Amino acid sequence: MSKPTPLSGYPEFLPAERAVEREVIARLARTFELHGYANIETRAVEPLERLSKGGEIDKELYVLRRLHADDQGGDAGLGLHFDLTVPFARYVLEHAGQLEFPFRRYQVQPAWRGERPQEGRYRQFTQMDIDVVGKDELPFHFDVEVVRVMVEALGTLSLPPLSFQLNNRKLIQGFYRGLGVPDVTAAIRAIDKLDKQSPESVAELLVSNAGATPEQAQTCLTLAEIRVSDTSFVERVRSLGVQDDLLETGLAELAAVVEGCATAVSGNQGQVTVEANLRIARGLDYYTGTVVEIFMAGYERLKSVGAGGRYDALASDGRTTYPGVGVSFGVSRTLVPLIAEGVLRGSRPVPSAVLVALADEDSRASAQEVADRLRRRGIPTEVAASPQKFGKQIRYAERRGIPYVWFEQPDGGHEVKDIRSGDQGAADPDAWTPPAEDLHQTIVSNTRENQ
Amino acid sequence: MSKPTPLSGYPEFLPAERAVEREVIARLARTFELHGYANIETRAVEPLERLSKGGEIDKELYVLRRLHADDQGGDAGLGLHFDLTVPFARYVLEHAGQLEFPFRRYQVQPAWRGERPQEGRYRQFTQMDIDVVGKDELPFHFDVEVVRVMVEALGTLSLPPLSFQLNNRKLIQGFYRGLGVPDVTAAIRAIDKLDKQSPESVAELLVSNAGATPEQAQTCLTLAEIRVSDTSFVERVRSLGVQDDLLETGLAELAAVVEGCATAVSGNQGQVTVEANLRIARGLDYYTGTVVEIFMAGYERLKSVGAGGRYDALASDGRTTYPGVGVSFGVSRTLVPLIAEGVLRGSRPVPSAVLVALADEDSRASAQEVADRLRRRGIPTEVAASPQKFGKQIRYAERRGIPYVWFEQPDGGHEVKDIRSGDQGAADPDAWTPPAEDLHQTIVSNTRENQ
Known part of the structure; x- marks a missing residue:
């Protein structure tokens, strides 16, 4: 058989490089376990209906077929998971009777997406997720905990500086509602485009799609410009004169997360910083409160290297709802470029001393x-x-x-x-x-x- | 969405059970690393032509297809690996220029087979393999090392007693040849059926398929009955009066492996034993010397929980051949039944003390x-x-x-x-x-x- 050629989108590490990945995973796991997070592993496959997003099955999904399958029995309709949240939600539902809630877990496994391969985006990639999930309810203080634990964990690595950009969906939804923007969802969708489009064109979208007046659009942009590393955003938002109960809840929650991370941040000498950044929206996903994206200095081209937030319905079986809050860290997205550029390397390719x-x-x-x-x-x-x-x-x-x-x-x-x-x-x-x-x-x- | 039902053939562990699996993997990894084995991970997919066995692609293979694929480009012709040997051989060929030989590696990953699910056989299962691979040549002493390291590693677990059953392909091939059996390959294939068929019917196969005389068939069966925990098999084989150079090499190699394991066996208080068992043939695989199967007391119904051996051509790119020797341990095959029966359990489902x-x-x-x-x-x-x-x-x-x-x-x-x-x-x-x-x-x- 001839010499194989590398498969685009499926990066593999040499032994010394793999040692870096293992050490990164071990350090993160150590912090997660010190905080009581239990490790689980889920199977690589899920039924296609579980992998659908809002009823629609993503075309980047990999579907399995048994070669020469003589029946369409147990193998039909299975796909590889594209993240660790969908299988975790299914695991919680399937094993709920044998789990204790609130349930803290971490998971480090590959996921698969048929994307066009590029730096930071791979067809097989490893993620490391922490989540806390409750049964029927999950107190807000877990939002603070989960972000803080991830800050502390990433602070133990020797990566380029990481920045946690925090916001809260209640804050922005309440603000738009209190401001009188007719279509709050469309407004979030418009603001979410600020990283790709100019403020002027986003303002036009706010007017045309969300039904805002030009003045309201300008106020939305002013909100989105607020970015501070302490809780001073609360006063800056209040100075915009918008009154809304949901806004107040969002302000209090975001302030609590920023404050809660302060000791973890001060302990890591600038390795990880935390900011309230009121333009972070996390698209139209299932987030309902805290949202976070993690960026790495000098690697902004990778977009976020981690992300997460609060979802009031991580999973539901029709009778019981399981709210959750979690943060995912992109192990491959972060390490493949850092190792390729020599920023991180393993001390040697063998364990032998x-x-x-x-x-x-x-x-x-x-x-x-x-x-x-x-x-x-x-x-x-x-x-x-x-x-x-x-x-x-x-x-x-x-x-x-x-x-x-x-x-x-x-x-x-x-x-x-x-x-x-x-x-x-x-x-x-x-x-x-x-x-x-x-x-x-x-x-x-x-x-x-x-x- | 409704409560999900378990997927047959895809066992998943609850958190306390997963803690058992993690600890088992950690203990094995620790021993492997103490002996200089480096960890690697390979991607889950391989091109179908790499996954074929002797040109034929097994129908139990899972093939990937991108849902709604608009092109048959990079995704066409990929399947999930069914073991860790095929991807390791490909990894060695692909990265040979950046590896140092002899290359010791261990690997712990899932593999996938579309088998009918039953106890000990799963559609997704985790294996833990150690191998040493050389470039052009690999000294025999690595056969001794690899078996000994696996004996030592499995001796650190608290499993029911394990038995390493060892043989050597040179020994049996040389014996049949020296005895004058016309078709040595057919003879091995017949002897390999001894665990399913009576000695009488195997003797008939030796006559009908391998062209042996009834007397030769009886001598083959006498060889296959030899099973001892020391090197006394050498004299017992010699007493059968067959002379062959390859037989002598095989006797010396098998004796060296049995002797080499003696200190590792004496160190683990009966947890793991080693025997020369001259009926072990390992089918018609690619093995060329040492062969081993591992059995667990009380769980003979699982068949072997581990296996391996020497292959003189683990990989080849047409110019260079890479001989190897390795042993694979079935993590899922062993632990899923032991955990289900309560033989092993985790002390608690959370890390918190x-x-x-x-x-x-x-x-x-x-x-x-x-x-x-x-x-x-x-x-x-x-x-x-x-x-x-x-x-x-x-x-x-x-x-x-x-x-x-x-x-x-x-x-x-x-x-x-x-x-x-x-x-x-x-x-x-x-x-x-x-x-x-x-x-x-x-x-x-x-x-x-x-x-």
């Missing part, structure tokens, strides 16, 4: 015994593949980024060489330990120097 | 602060969802298996209650630590009591 050199093939058993003594104390170790000249064995280690080479001496003693410095000295296989930074594969980040 | 109780909603901020102080020291903690009566909050913790409830006292002091024993005492949020066994979700195993 030590290579035990071989004097000859007969000493493999004793080399293996040395390796086992090191492994017993948690030191990843491999034995040389063949008893080449020691210089070649050292280069074998070098090519793999293995920092230490271990030599058994003819007199039964042991020596270990740091092949970076060349330092070599006596070592006891039951006591010697490499420095912590050499023990495991780690992420090497160039983001800090670049700024 | 502590629930901080709430006296009233106004104390949420200070409760959150206590939780953060505990989390800073690695203690998974959640704050109560609502300020119910303390008895209700304790039952909230109980239902989630959270062992400790934390109370802020009106005088500013702190107390923590072990809700299992009822013991309650003063505690410092910057110093108190639960016992190690309570800190994280763990596996509770009933296998030892059951035996």
